Amino acid sequence: MTAAVASRIKVGIVGGTGYTGVELLRLLSEHPQVELTAITSRKEDGMPVADMFPNLRGRVALRFQTPDAAALHDCDVVFFATPHGVAMSQAEELLGHGVRIIDLAADFRLQDTRVFQDWYKMPHACPAILAQSVYGLVELNRAKIAQAKVIGNPGCYPTTVILGLAPLIEGGKRLVDASHIIADCKSGTSGAGRKAEVSTLYSEAGDNFKAYAVKGHRHHPEITEQLNILAGGPVGVTFVPHLVPMVRGMFSTLYARILPEALDTDFQALFEQRYANEAFVDVMPAGSLPETRSVRASNYLRIAVHRPEGGDQLVILVTQDNLVKGASGQAVQNMNLMFGLPEDMGLTHLAVLP
């Protein structure tokens, strides 16, 4: 144990007042190889984090401090749980001090800086660093992540859509009509973050269901870029997100039309084999019906493969906790890889059900 303590990873969190921030705190404070060193918030300087998030009372003694480069220079890794644009503005300096970066916002998700500028309404601050960064979807990029200095942690929707489609399209497979895939996705309200907004008030979102951002959502270009890379060619996805009256949980229903030449494929076996060695991707038995609560507060993502009436329409059901596998848990999974730790360290909590 002494040896382990000696090598603890010094971790900083920038912008820890949102939901991905408190989820990082929950996971990292129980991680056996992590030493939480600094957490910053310009607005809440001096406040104990446990005053804002009482689930941490008696267990996390840290206080918010003003973003202070010096405090972060001593870290081994810094997580950015900030709005878009913050991580890229500090990346160069931190890298200069040997600090690795895991950004939970979008600064290092999109490889194409024009697309980034179109959707996030700001020029990219460090294209050179972006070019060396890695998209942190472990199940696709494990080897690169282990070597990376900068990780763009995937968006919550893209995690479900990409992992739900990867077995069908990666490596240019010709199994489904990749030009007209449909991703009908549903998210709990925590995906909208901890901003005071009328549209996510309990009185607005409670006992209610709706689609939103049908005209365009920032996760759409991220999904498309990654699928194009995976498929080695253009993939077309119609993406419609919906808001569910629940706090945590994401559920994506994916529809793909099987190509005539692939009608004999055993899709259940295809998915099982693809993810056979993945600790956090659970391909459920044929006919299963995953539920968001089966992954609540855990890093697991569950997939079920359906082919109604044995026809040519494939229906892939994917569920995860948007704050864990869809954000902070996946970020810790990336950290584990980057520092040579067992990939599941600190991430094996069972889902909370009911």
Place this chain on the structure above:
Amino acid sequence: MTAAVASRIKVGIVGGTGYTGVELLRLLSEHPQVELTAITSRKEDGMPVADMFPNLRGRVALRFQTPDAAALHDCDVVFFATPHGVAMSQAEELLGHGVRIIDLAADFRLQDTRVFQDWYKMPHACPAILAQSVYGLVELNRAKIAQAKVIGNPGCYPTTVILGLAPLIEGGKRLVDASHIIADCKSGTSGAGRKAEVSTLYSEAGDNFKAYAVKGHRHHPEITEQLNILAGGPVGVTFVPHLVPMVRGMFSTLYARILPEALDTDFQALFEQRYANEAFVDVMPAGSLPETRSVRASNYLRIAVHRPEGGDQLVILVTQDNLVKGASGQAVQNMNLMFGLPEDMGLTHLAVLP
């Protein structure tokens, strides 16, 4: 007013202890031309309905009584808010006494008795009556309903899917690929009825989201049969229902691929024109995002037409209250038509928001 009172419709309800039953009571007790005459429940004989449903206290004095043919013979119309199989067993006798029938279960929805038997696991008891019955989707069958003696009141999911697709396919129009339509549908828990079941306990369905019945749902053949009739040819729909943690409300996201020759169509105008004269179908302005709460406790159904990025994929959003337009409200709308009353009588309550 005296004249009006003189002509009040005598209404009976068979099986009033479920959610469609209490919703019928709520709507009919405020209907200016209805006299509630009898409500039956074998199990709750003698109990005042207001003891079971306290929202009716002080306003509905009726008591449940054992199903008694005689009590129903004097009615002008009887609503069946019963499990499948009850209405068809009593239809002949009631018709013999000149009583009209509106069945909220499935006995008179499917025209094909073999399909009925496959899905409901019982032979149809009165195929001859079925052949004369009318599928009570007012916006499609108004003239026939006005003459009908027996109405099969549509299922909740079919109401949204059929009204959401009708403008695209009716009369054999060649606008979308009718062989591969997707209906990703979401319902509140009241759609499952007031049966004691583990899967719809608050502790199971609360803070949770899931798909169900992906292998097959009884509303699927109903949707297909009606769409086939509308289109004058085979229509293929992949139908995936989901359960939302809310009590009332249904939301269907429909995907249809536009045919190359129809890419210039103004779909917004098409829908607006189709439903221009409908009191209860609201085609919202282009770009709108309907919400279930915008129709809560009302008979309105709202539709929004989207075409993301102007591509060839049409996305139709449809919402209704599953207990009103999806069940009891539509049943009253049918009754109004059958008795020559204004179609919207007793149905103009505004939705309850928030």
Place this chain on the structure above:
Amino acid sequence: MTAAVASRIKVGIVGGTGYTGVELLRLLSEHPQVELTAITSRKEDGMPVADMFPNLRGRVALRFQTPDAAALHDCDVVFFATPHGVAMSQAEELLGHGVRIIDLAADFRLQDTRVFQDWYKMPHACPAILAQSVYGLVELNRAKIAQAKVIGNPGCYPTTVILGLAPLIEGGKRLVDASHIIADCKSGTSGAGRKAEVSTLYSEAGDNFKAYAVKGHRHHPEITEQLNILAGGPVGVTFVPHLVPMVRGMFSTLYARILPEALDTDFQALFEQRYANEAFVDVMPAGSLPETRSVRASNYLRIAVHRPEGGDQLVILVTQDNLVKGASGQAVQNMNLMFGLPEDMGLTHLAVLP
């Protein structure tokens, strides 16, 4: 009918963008003797109200307009659904034009201007008008309301607590220890209004329960002042409000210790007699357990009287919809009285259950 139309009440609403505003619109647009004349919002000038509140689509054509004294001068009555301080700043001018006022905020609730200033942090702008205003709890002040020019519409919590205790203390009755009454109250989130605040986000208030404002809540002095008036002497209430994860609904559990000399009282009969002639107060049978949904979207308030194990502790359960009997419905009830209409006109909607 022609006569009725001729005499329609011209109604204005100031500040209609909150929940009491939209609820006024829902109720008044279906009220047979009301003509909605003007609705103001500085921020949303020109926007159709149905764009903000889609439940009104196709039924309420009004647009928000900037607060314009002239537009309101022609009204017979103006409802203020505004923050505290607005109604009292416009009262004098409106009264000068013969316009009656119903304020849903607190400007005319507290008779003691020092108490008002302590709790609302502003001096009262028109103490003379306040002195002539009437506290609009119909069941207590019916005669005065019929003559009033200015109504202070009661707070939601006070409505339940005062009506739940009135039979026990009014007129100086010596039935319970009035010095140590406990009001443990629970409210849905809509009571907090439609302001963007972190604490009432779905992600904060969902799947969660808490007490709030235990140190002091603005409804406390209102409760105390009214109970003192009713009792003709000092009444002491410990008031603890709680936030329930639901949109609408209020439930107050009141505890009062029966005095030794009153142990033989038939409290059930006392409550039944007190409210025997009230259209909107329902004293339920002995042993009843009211639920918030039994009054959802209706103007009814239900009371159940309990005396556990026949001891000396009285438990009074009171429920209402905080937006109807606790706010906008009660305001319309006041309007009906002020204009000589049947008290229940436009208010007889049954509660929506489930």
Place this chain on the structure above:
Amino acid sequence: MTAAVASRIKVGIVGGTGYTGVELLRLLSEHPQVELTAITSRKEDGMPVADMFPNLRGRVALRFQTPDAAALHDCDVVFFATPHGVAMSQAEELLGHGVRIIDLAADFRLQDTRVFQDWYKMPHACPAILAQSVYGLVELNRAKIAQAKVIGNPGCYPTTVILGLAPLIEGGKRLVDASHIIADCKSGTSGAGRKAEVSTLYSEAGDNFKAYAVKGHRHHPEITEQLNILAGGPVGVTFVPHLVPMVRGMFSTLYARILPEALDTDFQALFEQRYANEAFVDVMPAGSLPETRSVRASNYLRIAVHRPEGGDQLVILVTQDNLVKGASGQAVQNMNLMFGLPEDMGLTHLAVLP
């Protein structure tokens, strides 16, 4: 580590198909000193537990088996997560094989067998064993629990009420009027268990709030018996439970009137000192407002002490997760003590927030 593995506690669970059962599985499967040996369910014999509770997929390989004395004889301890009456019928046999018992039902909670029979409608099967059993509220009975063979694990409501009042009354303290204490308690729906019942359907309990069992609840005599023991004399509590539309969480608001001679007491200090050394009882700073989510899925119980306006009315707020500290977590805490393990082993998960 080898030594630790060698000494793992062999654990059996009888009746693992309810919510306390799956919560035991969640906690025990991550407990470093536990070997899950057997789980029984007559009805689900042979079914993998992970098929019923998918959060356990890939982590708990156990299958339900028919209750088989032999399988349990080899256990070191057996948890009963069964209906009342089961544990007492098997206690003698298991004790004869040296197996210790922790009953999560009521068989060993009430010391007075007449009271047990009155409330549970069955005679007690083994009064002699009952006489030697210990009420498993660790913070009160730590020493006895360490020596016990049979534990009656406390009810969820009693845990909050007793821990919230203990500092005020234990040892015959004269601080508050112990004859008229009020416990206004609120629980999520999981407290009602995983039985198919209409009253706890989502459609009934969702978006709704109510009191229940006001005439009498089985936890009432348990509360009273324990408080009497604590106080060394009769304590009178009025107990009103309420049902909150949330899955997990319990919140008790306790009211006690301070005696004139105790008005100078520093109650905040009293509570802080009483629980200073307790790992799972968190006395929050003066003025705090605990929330159920601050303990969700954790074994913590949080208390806040209020004295509104410095008067003579004390308000104690207590919150816990009813399935953890209120049931399965407390049971594991008892097991740890009984087997000489650190009391918090396997119980230090942070609460899941949001």
